[in-house]
Amino acid sequence: MYFDNKKINYKVTVKDNQDGSTTDGTIAPNKVKVTLDYIPEGKDLIKATIGHQQNTVPEGRKLIDGSDCTACHASDIKVNGPSYTNIAKKYSKDDIGYLVSKIIKGGQGVWGETMMSAHPQLTPDETEKMVRYILSLKPDKNSNQNLLPLEGTIAFKDHIGKDKQGIYVLMASYLDNGAEGQPESTLSAQEKMVFKSAKIEAEDAIEKSDGLGNWKALDETLVGSILHNAYLKFDTLNLKNLESIKLSTYFNNNYAYEGDVEIREGAPNGNLIGKNHFKYFNKGKSALKYYDIPVKPKSDKNTLFLVFKNEKDKEQYITNVNWILMNYRR
Ligand code: HEC
Incomplete structure (x- = not known):
């Protein structure tokens, strides 16, 4: 990278x-x-x-x-x-x-x-x-x-x-x-x-679970329709010395979003290396939001999965993903 x-x-x-x-x-x-x-x-x-x-x-x-x-x-x-x-x-x-x-x-x-x-x-x-x-x-x-x-x-x-x-x-x-x-x-x-760039666009994920789609807002291409158990798979990445993953997300106005993202290595149910919770609602305003999620990978190199969870309400949107950025220890 x-x-x-x-x-x-x-x-x-x-x-x-x-x-x-x-x-x-x-x-x-x-x-x-x-x-x-x-x-x-x-x-x-x-x-x-x-x-x-x-x-x-x-x-x-x-x-x-x-x-x-x-x-x-x-x-x-x-x-x-x-x-x-x-x-x-x-x-x-x-x-x-x-x-x-x-x-x-x-x-x-x-x-x-x-x-x-x-x-x-x-x-x-x-x-x-x-x-x-x-x-x-x-x-x-x-x-x-x-x-x-x-x-x-x-x-x-x-x-x-x-x-x-x-x-x-x-x-x-x-x-x-x-x-x-x-x-x-x-x-x-x-x-x-x-x-490759340390920043990877969500739409460049090599695999997306069924039902996910690309759309555009604020000139950014986003992956949306993210519900419970949806996932994005990214091609083999260098995980050695990876300290955190910055996640760029988008929330539309007048929608109630809630849920978790789990970052896992190797498989949708692989080793959990980091996690974040989302909750957003604003009647008038949509927003791009960034999260710096600390991670602790086990492998030096592996595929990476973002797996989304919302056990409470399986019909509720969780977020839209714009890109991820890898931050390595210097
Ligand atoms: C029988 C001999 C002969 C063979 C076989 C031949 N050439 Fe030529 N080629 C010539 C001659 C003589 C000229 C100069 C023609 C002219 O003055 O207009 C020429 C000219 C050219 C030119 C320049 C054309 C121009 O108008 O300036 C190109 C390009 C060329 N040949 C490519 C090839 C290629 C590729 C092949 C094989 C598929 C080939 N030639 C087979 C004799 C041959």
Whole structure:
């Protein structure tokens, strides 16, 4: 998990049966790519993999290798047709449509009088992947990319001031040398570590008991219709040194709310690590309310459940949940 300005020390090591290892210096540190990316949307991991394309074989490259392109093209030298790097220098993403149709239809005249054969067997979709790969070979395209050293400290700053909590991805990749004289035998490996926000939106619970639903109030997405025995399940979290959980809740005006929340680890009837009572009624005013609930977890890592109870009146609403925030001992 990450918090504002929290710092983390990291170290990447690579071992390869043939090439050696980074610890004894047989693999040069600059052959290993290490990146840290902040992904605001919280879902799309593709951004984090961008700097690692050369260390994994992109799909467009595989398609090119499986087609007849290599008969007339190479990366850096002119064969029958222009080199991919020269094509990448000449064109941009705006030209994808043109290049796709040119490859499928074939043609001549742009680079000289030599003719490119037509490729009617290729779908526009496959061809676009090939073109995107060729365009990615533009020299220096990645030169200002933030490559990190094999060992260092990272800080989490990019999320500060944004309303949505994204994730951070620390990623390392390595492309090995392959077997001698067989360039296509190279293998790549990639490892990533995902850092999630210490604040988790209630609607991001990985499981909600039947009857719960999302709704909006005061620009916040809430989980509501919480009655006796309702629960929210949160994905495996670090519980070591967890001191308290701050709970953001919402109460609508002119409704009588009452009941308890039990915080449990592992299961809806798992170990009880903290508890809070709610009671709210106001004819005219609704309110966002925050509770800092002390917790005593047993496990270092576990799923977390918020279980709601109102034995007295099983039809009475207990609260609406906005988010939870994990507070760790420093
Ligand atoms: C028979 C040889 C041949 C084959 C096979 C071939 N090309 Fe070409 N390619 C050429 C030639 C020659 C040109 C230059 C055409 C021109 O001057 O308009 C070219 C041009 C290109 C261009 C630039 C087009 C432009 O208008 O600037 C791209 C992109 C390209 N090829 C991709 C591919 C891909 C991808 C494949 C495999 C699916 C492929 N080529 C297969 C010969 C070939």
